[in-house]
Amino acid sequence: MRLLGVALIGLVALNGCSQDKSAQSTEIKQAALPEGVTLLETHQGQAGKLAIPYKKYQLSNGLTVVLHEDKSDPLVHVDVTYHVGSAREEVGKSGFAHFFEHMMFQGSENVGDEQHFKIVTESGGTLNGTTNTDRTNYFQTVPKNQLEKMLWLESDRMGYLLDAVTQEKFEVQRATVKNERGQRYDNRPYGLLWEKAGEAMYPAGHPYSWSTIGYVEDLDRVDVNDLKAFFLRWYGPNNATLTIGGDIDEQQTLAWVVKYFGDIPAGPEVDDAPKQPAVLTENRYLTHPDKVHMPLLWWSMPTVYARHADEPALDVLANILGGGKTSLFYKNLVKTGDAVQASVFHTCKELACEFVLYSLANPAKVPSLKQLNDTMQATFAEFEQRGVTDDDLNRTKMEIEAGKVFGLQTVRGKVSQLALMETLYHTPDLVQEDIDRYAAVTKEDVMRVYNTYIKDKPKVVLSIVPEGKEEMQAHEPSFKFERQLTDITLVKADDLELRKAISSFDRSVVPPAGANPTTQVPDFWTSELKNGITVVGAINSETPTVYLQMSLEGGALLDPKDKAGLAGMTAAMMNEATQNYSNEELANQLDLLGSSISFSSGERFTTVNVSALTRNLDKTLTLLKEKLLRPKFDEADFERLKAQTLQSIQQSMKEPGALAELAELQVLYGNEHRIGVPNGGTMTTVSAITLDDVKNFYAKYYSPAKANIVVVGDLPQDKVLPKLAFVGNWQGADYAMPTFADFPAYEGPVIHFVDKPGAAQSVVTMVKHAMPFDKLGDYYRSGLMNFPLGGAFNSRINLNLREDKGYTYGARAGFSADKERGTFSMSASVKKDNTGDTLREMVKELSDYQLHGMTDDELAFMRKAIGQRDALKYESLGQKAGFLRTLLTYDMQPADIDARNALVQTISKDELNALAAKYVDPNSMQIVIVGDKETVLPQLSEFPYPIVEVTINP
Template identity: 50%
Template sequence: MTTRFPLLLPFLCLFSAGVTYAQTRLVEKVTRQGNELVIPYEKYVLPNSLTLIVHEDHSDPIVHVDVTYHVGSAREEIGKSGFAHFFEHMMFQGSDHVADDEHFKIVTESGGTLNGSTNRDRTNYYETLPSNQLERALWLEADRMGFLLDAVTQKKFEIQRATVKNERGQNYDNRPYGLAGEYVAKNLYAYGHPYSWLTIGYIEDLNRVNVNDLKNFFLRWYGPNNAVLTIGGDVTAKQVVALTEKYFGSIPRGPEVTKTQVPTPVVDKDRYVSYEDNVRFPMLQLVFPTVPNYHPDEAPLDALAEILGGGKNSLFYKNLVKTQLAVQANASHPATELAGQLAMVVLPFPGKSLDSTEAVVRRTLAEFERRGATDDDIAQFRATREADLINGLSSVSGKVSQLAAFQTYLGNPNYLPQELKRYKSVTKADVMRVYNQYIKGKNAVILTVYPKGKPEIVAKPDNYTVSTANYKAPDYGYNGLAYTKPKDSFDRAVKPGPGPNPALKVPPFWNDKLPNGIKVIGARNDEIPAITMLFTIKGGHLLEANDPSKAGVAQLTASLMNEATQNYTNEQLNTKLEKLGSSIDIRANTEEITISVEALIKNLDSTLALVEEKLLRPKFAQDDFDRLKKQQLELISNQSTQPVVIANKAYSKLLYGSANIRSVPLSGTTKTVETITLDDVKAFYKNYLSPSVTNMVVVGDIEQAAIMPKLAFLSKWAAKPVKIPTTPAPKKIDKTRLYLIDKEQAAQSEIRIGYLTNMPYDATGDYYKAALANYMLGGAFSSRINMNLREDKGYTYGARSGFSSTNTPGPFTAQAGVKAAATDSSVIEFVKEITNYAKSGITEQELAFVKSSLGQSDALRYETSLQKAFFLSRIIEYNLPRNYVEQQSEILRKITKAEIDAVAKKQLPINNMIITVVGNKQLIKPGLEKLGYELVELDKEGNVLGSSTTPADVPAGGAPAKMSSGKKN
């Protein structure tokens, strides 16, 4: 029910810290009636036009704060692209009352998490914290809204400019197909259209801008009248309004902001464009202009995209993937505030020209036109969207994000019921109408991404050049902007303290066991009418140690279990699942095969019937096997184009040695997968998938007494003994060596530094204490490694370190993707930070930060069903006591600097580590040679160049780095 308050409430006075404010306007109050899909809230408007939305949810002692500014890259102009995103970075660099880099530190120290994001149309900043930290979060957000500019310095500007460049390098320039979106945008939209460039912007534009440009951008768009403050969680509206008035009430309005008006994109002919990339699979994209989000035709266009290429029963999957013409084929309909586009993406297998791929796409569209949308298509689409909307409400952050988006774009936070209605109202006629209106006979941007040296495979020669004619730069009103600071009657320099600590408790859970040995653990979560189930079948890739020549068979087995069963084709299974709004996903991992299940409670029985099919009656059809084996082989070949994958593979091979199955990728190698037969898959399933090594986690809106009888079908699964092979102990690293792998023309270098520890996972012993010790070295955003390489030097978008063990000891690893020119300097800084931490240990101030941050973060750990499931999975996997969280809290509370220092000294042997670097050898090798290490060159498979010797057989080590060598910082 919605209650609206169109007038000012008479003398709505709020009192906080001796300050009185009046005339905050309560606009409406929305409450839930029965089981309707509604997010309850109260909406207010402050005198400075800041919109405040408050959602009360007292189920967990947390609060989520979101400030959304209605400014994204669509408010930029030619020559100044990337500004909105760049400014997002600057908003974390301190303000008048918050020191440099303190924003992250304060929130993390308070037990919270935080971030920001920018898209075409908006920028948002958000924190999730224990609810007693609400005032601190509002103080932080208000300070950067009202007091930012005097704290912006040239040094901060340059560091964040470097960070944004690194982000572009990591996520776009150094990633396969990373520039595809950029090519589509500039060729789909007219020159100067605010969607004709990506949010990340162009490097040359980032190089061009200055601090004054940045300040004007803030003054133009970052006023309270262009912002929505949305707060949800264990709070009251009265409390939130009082604090909002205190911290935001005096911030003056900014210039007026009006909705951007742009012409609808018109594509006058098929625009063929192409570019070369370091990829194995070519890419073909057909992109048609459509409608903005919330347009009446958006929902049927979404349905059309699902029918054409949304899953395993889509037409593209049938005609391109199942026929082994492509490794991937899909369609999607991303729509944003000013425009939308229906994109069809195909990655065909190598060796064919893309004109033949385009022909298959065109024939598929003609097939859809003849066939039309079916009743099943519509039922699947409606059920899937309903489930998506419900699952999006599982967390306070999810609900807050929905309210903020609806208010920002529509001015109506209570749009969720209409959102559900418009998707559940889609008809077959609607889908055919939008197909005829936006796709049939219409022109598109047709992009080919072709592998190096193969321009001849493009679909058609490029025939379009962007025209700059008739472009007129918009006048956004940057002239004459002035910075007016708020005036307060309280001292903003005083950082608010926390409120009373919220009551924290581990969610209650139950244990059970099925007759065939499956151990079950579960918890009730009644916040949404849904259920999450997770089966963990131990073994996975580790079982391939019994026959390493068949490495990759675990992944093939899991892939085939996602296909047809003895009673249903894959298409029939997917139709059933989508009509239920459910999902069943089977995956192989290093130590287990997992089956994850998501379902609405009302459809649980029907979903479990399909779980029974997939788990107990897989068909293992020869044609499915042939197709999936071919895909796996092609994906293995494709790994050599990805620097991150190359680095991880080589590093694992160096860590574990060739005698350990962990040195072989989960996917196997070309040599091993080529030998795998369908009989090998059947044997793996028969011999190794057993209830005797299976754990099951159940979290949802159902009690133990109700769920256990529904699991009776699992008793049909006969138990058998399964022995997990033991892995050989690795050879000790005698000294640190540097291993270099060439990735020609790489924009960034991937660095991995570490060694294999002797610590298995332990929730309350040495392993837990090592994680505490690492938190300030490389675990937190404000850790030494990240602050050095990202915030101080600008070498990377992010750097980190950590320990990673299971029941068997795992590695300590420090890692980052860094700009190529700073590769040797980055290695020096990594080594310096690890060396200093091992030598001098943690400071008392850092120890206090660790205790405060980790000691309060438990409030955030158990909110959603998925979080509860992971928590319970850890308990059952490692046989942890019910009170292990309390034990950890006690260890954290009592741990001393001397204990942390001892752990760091013991667990960070910098002179006995592996350093792996993947990058452009021609550029980075000279600098690396000066570091004083023995340098060993490897190929992309991790083998020593010019030798058949594998790295595991090479004596590990090298001299310690000389801190004075390499480039000056």
């Protein structure tokens, strides 16, 4: 697995017992357990070691239950992980695991259609499901008073699903999955990379030889009975792990688990699959023409499998070769300007791992991927001469430790780790074991695995090139993928052996919620440095970490229109060399500390983000001082970054979503204002930027005059402020913020159409100007009004276009704003043949909502959903920092938050519907559509709107 991809983790157990398990205590506690529950293990970790404490149980039907208690926030996270992913599918029936993830949200015997999302949302929670090759999980985070209801929901779809699965639901979700494949894979630049590489890496029939999303031909082949058979084979409680973490009462939780899951019959026995690393006997070359601007060269080599003894050393090797600015790939490919990106990583799954090396070419400098191929090969030879340094090992070890400590911040992170490790390795907490096994890696280990698995070994070499430019490939293709489909037996209804759960209580009754937990707005302190910078801070003692964010108001709004992208270019240069350190030296120092410092620029702010382990904060701030006050602005760095930016702009023109955003800017703001141009600029404006422009922007706008700082961590105010003294000594003049007016006016809706030849999907957006941000006025209230229309999964527009029609993977509507202006928009990416249908449904939904507004049920849904979600708002450092940032940006006080919460419960339906009548008018909105002209334009001719073809020139 990758160094920081080990997993999110848990709780520092510095007061743990000297051993994890006690047979005597287990026997004593077993007597007090509910009938049918066995305590398997109590784990606290070892003293002074990192651990996630838990208790592991098993029900008589085989369900594994892992409980982790964390009283720090009034919330719980529930995860049900099934040990089934795409690797368990049959040849010719790919995509079933992911398909069934969708079906699990379509209602069960006692949960109505689309009600799962609604129940969790109105409980103030969040939810989702994910599928990969090896497992499928379903999870929700909710206020702690909603735990029983979540267990009822998850158990109902585990034991009482199949009677609710109909052919009609199957067809809708089949269309949704096909839309997802189209949107995320087939019609996305580089979207088929992993599929093509996997087809070449693994032999036919290997569990990893097809992608998780599956093939469309397989999805089209099967019917609902095949899907039911998949559920019956793999979705038994004996193939599942239920993990619950947070502010729980363990005895009550166990009683609920037994009540809701105990009567579900076990499924067929499931064994762990055998490890199956790939074996290549020769290089396999293949070429994939794609709608891309920048060619990509991809090497992958088979290695071991997850948690193999050689995995850590291979991870270290990957980090040395291509793990950031200290790596050989960065030096030889990115620093030279030959590649826009280049990286190396070791990706591990349950059954097999791959060592991957890739570079994204700069076509202005590299005419053929052969050139990158030669450089990558030469880098191997350089590594053999260079060897492994002490810093290589120390960086890796600190990266592992820091990544794990930063992962301690949320209950979800800890529960996810416990669930995954139990599912795949039958040991929930492997945190310390991971730290130890990476700490044990030696220089000799790294060289050994290089010689064993990498040097002169066969590999898959995939060239992704622009359509019609196959001459840019690295090598003539030697491999052609052909699916080997033998007899595929489809399931008949009579073949299904149903398992019927019989409940001892009335499952149709939704469990009541407990008393709402008390959620307090985080305490915070405010101070001012001697140069006037406001500092706002909050204490978070759950982990020994600190997060600092400095914001400089202005960002892209300060760009001259003819040099749009200057703020972004300046921020990018701030991430490069300083007067005393090269870029590589800075990166090495930060990696050795487990810290990060990054500069970025958005529309209104330039932002500096700093994260550090508390013990390394002083050294990290010394590096921040160097980067903030002594940038080098090196000419070579500037030319490289400018070239990368220009190539990225050209690549974005291949993506329908990016084209839609550019067209939307033109429609809303015209060509006369800076804000009518994307934040990153255009080919013309970026080409005009000089290094002197960057230096002048820094001198004028990197100033404390409009700066403020947010700090969240385990340090109090009196410890933080002295560390920021250097920022207080920073000097700079004030500057004015620009204002904008006279935006384009339209007499009525116009369809602004952008042709994307060959696009299989269309982006459909309706948009208008709206009010700027406010604390309690029309902006905030309109957000409440919009919630049933387009602000939740169960919103009208998403249920219509995704769940009812199957046109899209997702649709949304909402208001967005800053201090001076705002917008209202509704959008979806849809199948091209349904572009006109989608626009018709959007207009219909907007018209109906404007005329009739929300219903009483929708009002109640909004009140519950928004009114109960505060328990989830302030858990992590990032969440607390975001809350403080909002207070600073918009001059808000905690009393304003309280007033907002009160307004949610008291605002009337009449007032909300009056806002809908005022702001949700389709006749006041402009329409932006990006799609294939030949297919789409005929669908639009029936609408009573003028059609204007828009050309997007990068």
